Amino acid sequence: MIETDSHGQPLEVDDLDAEWLLDFAHEAEAEVRRAERRRLRVVLRWCDLHPAVDDAHRLSWGEQERVWDCDAWIGGEGVPAVAEFSAQPLAAVMRMSPAATTSLMAEALELRHRLPKIHARVEALDVALWRARRVAKATQGLSPEAAAHVDAALAPVVDSVGPTRIDRAVAEAVALFDPETLEAAEEHARTREWGISLRHHRAGEGGQWAGTSWLGITGDTPTLQRLHDLIVDTTEPATGPDAELDPGLGERQVHALAAVLDGLGAPRPRVRLNIDVTTSDLDATGTGTETGVGQVLGLGPATLTKIREWLAGASVTVLPVLDMARTDSVDAHDPPRWMRDLVTRRDTHCVFPFCDVPASRCDLDHIEPYIDPDDGGPPGQTHPANLAPLCRHDHRAKTIDAWSYQRTDHGDYLWRDQHGNRYAVTPYGTLELDPGSPATPPR
Template identity: 80%
Template sequence: MDQPSHEQLSEVDDLDADRLLEVAREAEVEVRRAERRRLRLVLRWCDLHPALDDSQRLSWGEQDRVWDCDAWIGGEGVPAVAEFTAEPLAAVMRMSPAATTSLMGEALELRHRLPRIHARVESLDVALWRARRVAKATQGLSVEAAAHVDAVLAPLVDSVGPTRIDRAVAEAAALYDPETLTDAEEHARVHEWGITLRHHRAGEGRQWAGTSWLAITGDTPTLQRLHDLITDTTAPPADPDANPDSQRDLGVRQIRALAEVLDGLGAPRPRVRLAIDITTDDLTGDLTGHSAQVGRVLGLGPATLATIRDWLAGASVTVLPVLDMARTDAIDAHDPPRWMRDLVTRRDTHCVHPFCDTPATRCDLDHITAYIPMDEGGPPGQTHPANLAPLCRHHHRNKTHGHWTYHRTNHGDYLWHDQHGHTYAVTRQGTLELETR
């Protein structure tokens, strides 16, 4: 990408406050014009790739890895788009396939179900990000309800926030889709209730630091009881001067209270699986004056040895032999043994498709050169580390259906080719576009 010239920087540096505001206004118009152009390109891309039938229609299941999901992008009445069409567009825009799928669905929603708001984007009166916020919220509504939201919000969408948008969507659902409330409650119970553990918050730019995030979704009274049980036992004293640290360490005490709740259940401690690269000397040595010593939790990041010791206190630890990362053994079977899977997932830490960052531990291991069973004439030794690569299920299917091809180089990089003549190299430094026919 071209760097700004000295002349361009000087133009900004020489502006006084009044002129700077004028230029900022002009810059906003330029941004909206560029966004409008991108929106038009995305819509044209969708038009060029219609789905032939519902079995070949782009759905959210492709990106969310819910393989029986039939939640197609866009709302009721939006034209169907063929599956596997997000990746080529995502690559040239240097976006993830999931983000591109969202953009495609919201663009179609705007054009076909929110025409008033779409017209204001076309006239540059509304920033695309605001219009997309509405489009994302209306995709589950009926045609009539979406039209109501369009009529209510179009005159003021350039000045409202998420709360006003969500209120308009809820009012439209109540007016036009009241029977869906029961369905929504049942859907939430079946598809949304549960507990999710995350070790990273994608996009926030923060490190793991030995901290994970537990999200619980369920009926309101039950979660309120759990919340009250923890907070009531950890409430700070009425007089904050009595213990000035009480408010600061409230979160720490709440987590410890949760641990006490778990201990009070009387059940044996469950197994917690963390693969940690450390030596026995690390665990038994003297840490005095060496608080910065670290081990590495595979798939997560570094943690101090002091923290790791705290985690392992009273735990049952399984010590595994050192994995030889230079091992090249081949086997005749299709499925790799455990050591080979561990080697490949440690070597390639994520899905090796361009711009995909799904952790390798959640991926399939793909045979780069397709596996042919020996009883069908396949050669021996087809399964070995150099012929395996982690691909998330969606990109595994994408490659299997022939939409992309790839191979692994002698340097351990992956060269991918789409059907439009673009070539991408996936390296340890990221994804690079190499050439275009």
């Protein structure tokens, strides 16, 4: 395993002793910081080249977070406005999602314009960019005075602080400079953040769903404390001869929550799961003997044992089989339900480069733009081969910002941006194509 040191000399890493290896690790960290600084400079220059012409065309968080009534612009007060859709070309060449690139742009601007002391330490390679970005993310909602206070307080120690220290500095700045925002923050949390959310997959955890979901509740502290105490108090520890078979506290707490729901007379869940079972004779009643795995559409694989558990006592509706080979067309702009189901099962996520928004949350875009028949449009424009899922932001970008694409016979999507960069979105990921490469990506 050959590497080069800071002087360009080759090194055999496997031959290094501990002392040399520590020195080499120190050099490697310095190289990472230089690369991060270079990327930061590129992002800031990109922002400078794409100023917003007015507030109506300014990059906002709503674009990337799919909150269409949100007009919160990126960056804190005093940060220059950046043009909408400016994140996407940069995101594609850096092989990042537009949402992640928007965050990077916002935090880069925050560092340069509102956290100059911390930014100077990044430029001097004294601070890892990821640490500085952590502070920049936390200060974007502060007034300039409060942000300056955080900058002064954390700049000397920013290369060693964690989330707790950052949160403490931000809270201190709010108390000193923006005390009136505390009441506004409480009101905002109550009206905009309280609620219940259910997630069936957590990114970054090995990619497995494993038949487990995550229920999140945000609300006032006393109410949630009561719920927590109710579940804890209802959880009975395992005793007697079966104690050694105790499944664990977490599982017992989930069973206790189910018991609380049963005690309240809560109805059985009404859940729609599209399950493909091809390795078993499992029928609509949940019976079957062969061991195998089914696919739950939009979630992932589940063992037939788990599927049987879910079907026990549930109301099961058998839907007609969806023929994935259908090519029927309709004249209307909006596809019928069967066609939408076909397209979202064929393409499981947004087909824009590097985007992974689930297809169930996407618009269905006409690859060849739809022309109203009253304006001379031909019949049969809406059919599976001319439809593809695009999340709302990427759908708007494709329509407004000169992106173009086509679908190949293999089901890949070939994209071109306004700068001539080309990408192929395949079932296995996004490929960046050389300008002179063939029109069809290698398979």
